[in-house]
Amino acid sequence: MAKADKGKTTVIINNTEYNRKTLEFINTNEITKLTKDPMNTFHKKVIGTIKQCQLIINKNQTKYVIQKKPQAPTLKAQIKLHKTGIPIRPVVNNINAPTYKLAKFLAKTITSYLPLQHQYNVKNSTELAHDLKNITIRDEYQMITFDIKDLYVNIPIDETISITKALLMAHNNNKNTTLQMIQLIKTTLTQNYFTYEHMTTTYTNQKKE
Numbered sequence: 001m002a003k004a005d006k007g008k009t010t011v012i013i014n015n016t017e018y019n020r021k022t023l024e025f026i027n028t029n030e031i032t033k034l035t036k037d038p039m040n041t042f043h044k045k046v047i048g049t050i051k052q053c054q055l056i057i058n059k060n061q062t063k064y065v066i067q068k069k070p071q072a073p074t075l076k077a078q079i080k081l082h083k084t085g086i087p088i089r090p091v092v093n094n095i096n097a098p099t100y101k102l103a104k105f106l107a108k109t110i111t112s113y114l115p116l117q118h119q120y121n122v123k124n125s126t127e128l129a130h131d132l133k134n135i136t137i138r139d140e141y142q143m144i145t146f147d148i149k150d151l152y153v154n155i156p157i158d159e160t161i162s163i164t165k166a167l168l169m170a171h172n173n174n175k176n177t178t179l180q181m182i183q184l185i186k187t188t189l190t191q192n193y194f195t196y197e198h199m200t201t202t203y204t205n206q207k208k209e
């Protein structure tokens with residue numbers, strides 16, 4: 001059994017078919033099989049990077065952003081019943097990953113260094129409903145939605161980091177502060193891996209442009 005991608009539906013699916021769909025996704029998204037689990041190496045990298053970035057993470061905060069007992073992230077698949085061919089949506093459980101606590105910290109902290117305006121996007125559905133309420137919609141207007149296939153696994157990491165660095169500098173941040181923020185972001189984004197098939201196989205998605 002597996003969860004459906006939309007709603008609270010449970011899908012009964014043959015285990016062979018479930019594995020076939022998951023491996024098909026892995027094989028078509030430039031995901032590389034590793035020879036061993038890099039978790040210990042990644043954990044040491046996180047600790048080392050945090051110690052080098054005291055302008056962003058002070059000593060009192062350090063214990064809250066280091067995972068005490070890290071474990072390799074695991075992948076499960078949700079079934080897209082609403083899509084042609086019934087593909088999967090990969091869901092990686094990162095809650096025990098070496099970078100999980102650091103990623104949560106950065107997600108909150110970076111907004112104070114990079115206060116971007118929501119000019120072309122909204123935070124959530126409530127904000128969207130509020131914005132639409134204040135727009136005069138004429139009869140000839142049309143609403144169009146775009147769905148990017150496998151968005152997250154196709155985001156170029158190097159380009160994302162380069163854009164973030166340029167934006168941080170443009171907002172008059174200190175050069176040393178910017179470099180430390182980028183170092184933390186890079187450490188987090190490049191630890192993009194998961195295990196599949198009962199923790200015996202480790203994959204990584206390090207797609208770059």
